[in-house]
Amino acid sequence: MTKIWTNSGDSHFLEPEDVWSSRLPKALADLTPKSQKDPDGEYETVTVDGQTFRRKLPSSAAAQFVDDGHKPKGVRDARARLGDLDKEGVWGEVIFPSLGMWASTFRTPELLKACMRASNEYALEELVPVSERYVVTGQVSTLRVEDALSEIEWLAEHDFKAVFLPTTPHPSAPDWHRDDWEPFWALCEEAKILPAFHIGTDPVDITAGGAGVVYRGPGGAVMNYTETTFSGQRAAMKLVGSGALDRHPNLNILISEGGATWIPFLGDRLLEGYRQHHQAVRPKLSRDPKEILMSQVYASFQHDETAVAAHDAMGYRNVMFGSDYPHMEGTFGHTQKTLETLFAGASDETTLRITQGAFYELFPHVPPVPDSTDVIQG
Template sequence: MTKIWANSGDSHVLEPDDLWLSRLPKRLAERAPRSERGEKYELLYIDGERMDRQLNDFMDAMRPPGARDLGPRLQDLDQEGVWGQLAFPSMGFWHVMITDRELAREVVRAWNNWAYDEILQKNDRVITPACVSMANVEDAVAELERAAELGFQAVFLPTVTRPDEEYALDRWEPLWTAAERAGMVLGFHIGTGGDTVVYRGPGGAVVNYMETTYPGMRVVSHLVAGGALDRHPDLKILIAEGGAGWVPAIGDRMDEGYRQHGMFVRPKLSRLPSEIIKQQVYASFQHDRSAVEVVEATGYRNVMWGDDYPHLEGTYGHTQETLRGLFADVPDDVRERVTRGTFNELFTVPEQPAQDAAV
């Protein structure tokens, strides 16, 4: 059968184990994020702190042939029917935990240099967002501007911030200004910046999986209600891997709060929250039928599919089965929007050869 080709708004690169050891002075490299295999868990070290993160069996399951090698990865994509990918970090996610200004600045710079040298310079279908310091906003702005000059199209940010550093606060305004000026999409990936295990009782596996999605909703509510997106109407944000069916729903909820509690609302916005969301907020998903349904049912069109390659939650090995299940009996324009159109609205990858057109 002819493949349904799609672009992925949520994928990942797996960095080499010695990325920071090979690119930073020893005094900094020893404090950069690194992982070791413990007896049962992956052990994560960041600037002298240790975390027992996830079961080794889980880590071992995330190994498609091209997980660490760009050549086989492109073969995997051709096999699966994925054309372009926005590929977030893996170990690079953990730089957001660093509070030391110098270490944070140099760790993200080294990650971006590696991604530029080994990903962006060697292919044009897999693109990575840049990392920026979460320890200092001035450093974050400088690195965003450097990354834009190198050709990065997006910036990764965590969904959870440190206390008193929430995204609605004015401290982030220079970063929003720089991103809008550079045309850089802000990619907030769920499960980043905070503890992903908050409950160990009955149903914990599913409860904790759900808990990773809620901070993505919080990002949207802060950036919309706090006025950042209203002040920067050309700024686009993506909540990656958290589903999309919830987006128009929280738009309705925020509209209600904005109207019914208007005497308390500060700042006043030039548009309703739902209008800002429809114009500037994007979301990606892997398996959610509701994410497809909301496009036609609500008119919220900023939805894009993602393969989450090479992670266990992703679709590697059954991508075509997943896409056919999602888009059976779905109008062609909706399928095209979700599989390719939304991605192409935000990111530039080479045009796909005509013979690879979707069914």
């Protein structure tokens, strides 16, 4: 068998637990997230920024998705990670934070601003230098727009190529479609920093059931997992409908892990609304909203059988594969089998576009992938 090399628009790295507390003054460090596991290991008590809640810990079910003897070694080790990627046939990858997913639970602006800078300094020191294959996302506070602006300037000065954004800003800040964020989008466009939205990052009341819990009862697990995808669709809709992407035609965005087939449908709906309710629409756009969505919004998927069809049958070219390393929803341990299934019967052009082409449009600085005829190792 020959290896199908791919780039990935979605992966995660687990930072050291003290990446914030070790770099912050004690008064702020004491407010950073801390957890205490129950003796039986089923639940933990978490404190963050003066709030306390209990949550059930993830099960070991992830093991069933990983081939025997093939465990991720690069979750915390950026150098060992390269070996994992080579075995899977993943070349370049967008790397999202793990601790940064806590950002929406903070309430103190000074704390979140300091934590985001600590994370960015850590990434610059420990992740970015390891390999040109890594597109490490910077982080900004969304508690205050002015803090996000100052941090995106810092990221630009240090040559970051992407910034992780939650699908909805902090509840105390304006939403993405508000004009308050216009200077932020302008800076991203000027600095060529890609806003990368990761699904499942809507702010939640962590004291009222925990992150990601929307539904309870029959079907709750599947419905809660499915629910996470909608926030990415809303983020794309806001940037199109508000005119942010229209005003910044050289600004692209990435919606990671949320699938891709929804883009053509959402484009149809936006276009219908814009056309049928044109008298009430503000602002007016220079292009139709479907064109803006289809050309400036990129979307990554991992297992979706319909994603390839979105490219071939619905004309959506900005489809990008994402491995979601090392999460249980991802393809680690079976990436090659997944790719073989997804692209069985697909043309070489389609396969190349989804595995490499769309990625390189966003990140042309990443070195080219190895020759596709390389034989799969062991």
